[in-house]
Amino acid sequence: MxxxxxxxxxxxxxxxxxxxxxxxxxxxxxxMWSHDMSLGFAMRAATGGVNSWPLLAVPLFILVGFLATRAGIAERMFALVLALIGRRRGSLGYVNIGVSLGFSWMNGSALADAAGVGSIEVPQMIKHGYPRKFAVGITGASSVIGPMMPPSIPAVVYASVALVSTSALFAASVVPALLICLALAAYVFVWARHREDLRNQAFSWREVRRTSLAGVGALLTPIVILGGILNGLFTPTEAAAVGAVYMLLLGFAYRTLRLRDLPRVFADTAVTTASIMIILAASSLFGWIMAREQVPTEIATAVLELTDSKVVFLLLVNVLLLFLGAIIEPTSALVIAVPVLLPVAMQLGVDPVHFGVIVVLNLMIGLLTPPIGGVLFVLSSVTKMPVSTVFSGVAPFLVPLGVILMIVTFVPDVVLWLPNQLGL
Structure with a gap:
């Protein structure tokens, strides 16, 4: 064959x-069979790809996300952010972004953000007079923050495939994630500047104190997880374990998580982890075959013969990854594309950590686009809106996301500044 x-x-x-x-x-x-290689060797090649210490962070971060959802952390964050900025025009748009940012420190998945946060925010926005398309659009766009801001499951997978530091990739993702928040907030500001009807509750210190006390544990989550990683107290895998224990204790302290809930949480974690790991195992075998046949080398040679311009190459990469992200699940697209594209990128002088942020952001934007964009289908499911309606709501937000993608792609200092400052 x-x-x-x-x-x-x-x-x-x-x-x-x-x-x-x-x-x-x-x-x-x-x-493998056609080349007289044993099934046992094929299985070793497949399982070797998932026998990795950094990948142990994946099930642990998935567990953190399920525990946070079950413990009602998103609802507490929603109440706190609403108390802080509820008086501003378009306040629920800002709240949507703020909750996604806060939730991102506990859950590195766009689909989980869209399902967990979207089920709370979209009905609230519609109830307070926001157009349905705007409500579902900002919810879909802000879900991209989750896998960009560490801890990020796609970043862990990329780090394992590309053999780069997970901590460095986490640090490199912080500024792009914050830029996404600012870009989406700017869009909300322009959209709502003449909408006096879209104000919510008046500011009240009493309400701020009440919601702060209720959500103080959730607010400490980024300090526990992200602070521990960036300060060198934990490896990302250790931070994932600490985060899971912290979220477990938080759920019990809030009395929103009970012992009888844990079997379901662990079962959901196991199913999600298994679906990711079997993809990684299959991709490892495929990658071994590609390396044996020297396909990445041949592709690198062909691309370098076509162009030696880093700018042209990165533009082509963006187009390819946006296309792959729209038709293939992000983990699959990542493990297929990175072994082929990364060697070419490095030959052209692209830092592998910088390239990782480009890859992840492209694939996350792909989740917002037809025909298979996963976030569109998740939001359609939780809001009972047709997928076409969800996409027409999300489409305008692709403009600010596209601007941030171009900045991340062609201004590498935006990505590499923080890891350089931290010596990662």
Missing amino acids: SVLALMIAIVVAIVLRVPIAFALLGPSLLY
Whole structure:
């Protein structure tokens, strides 16, 4: 079986909507069989890709997210941010962004943000007079903050695939995540500047004190997780474990999490982790085949013959990754594309940490675009709106997100400043 036949088989399987793990694994096993390689060797190549200490952070961060959702952390954050800025025009738009930022420190998944936070915020915004499309649009756009701000599950996967420091990648993602918040807030400001009807409760110190006391534990989460990583107290994997214990204690302290809830939380964590790990295992086998056939080297040579311009290459990468993010689940797209694209990027002088932030942001924006954009379907499910309505609401927010993507791509100091300052 040739590499070309392998690629055709994978593409056909994806088009036929075969789950991506099996679309990669089946043809890869046929390749191994056709080259007289044992099934045992193929399994070792597959499982070797997930036998990684950094990847242990993935199930732990997933557990943190499920515990935070079950403990009602998003609701407490919503009440606090609303008390702080509820009087401003378009306040619930800012609240939406602020809650996604706060929730991102506990959960590194755009889909979890859209499901957990969206189920709270979209009904509230519609109830207070916001157009349905705007409510669902800002909710979808702000979900991108989750996998950008550390802890980020895609960042952990990229770090494992690219063999770069997870801590450095986490630090590099902080400024881009904050820029996304500012860009979305600027959009809300322009959109709501003449909407006097979109003010909520008057400012009240009493309400701020009440919601602050209720949410003080949640506000300490970034200090526990992100502060521990950036100050060198924990590795990202250790921080994930500490965060899971902290969230467990917080849920019990708030009395929103009970012992009988834990089996369901652990089961959801196991199912989500398994779906990611089987993709990584299949992708590891596929990557081994690509390396054996020297496909990345051949692609690098072809690209460098086409252009030696870093700007042109990064533009092409953005187009390719946006396309992949729109049709393939982000983890799959990441583990397929990075081994091929990263060697070319490094030959052109692109820092691998900088490239990681570019990859993650592209794939997260892809979640907001048809035909398979995962966030669109999650929001459609939790709001009972058609996917077409969700996308028409999200579409205007692709403009500020696109601007931030261009800044992240072509101004590397925006990405690398913080890790350089921290010596990572």
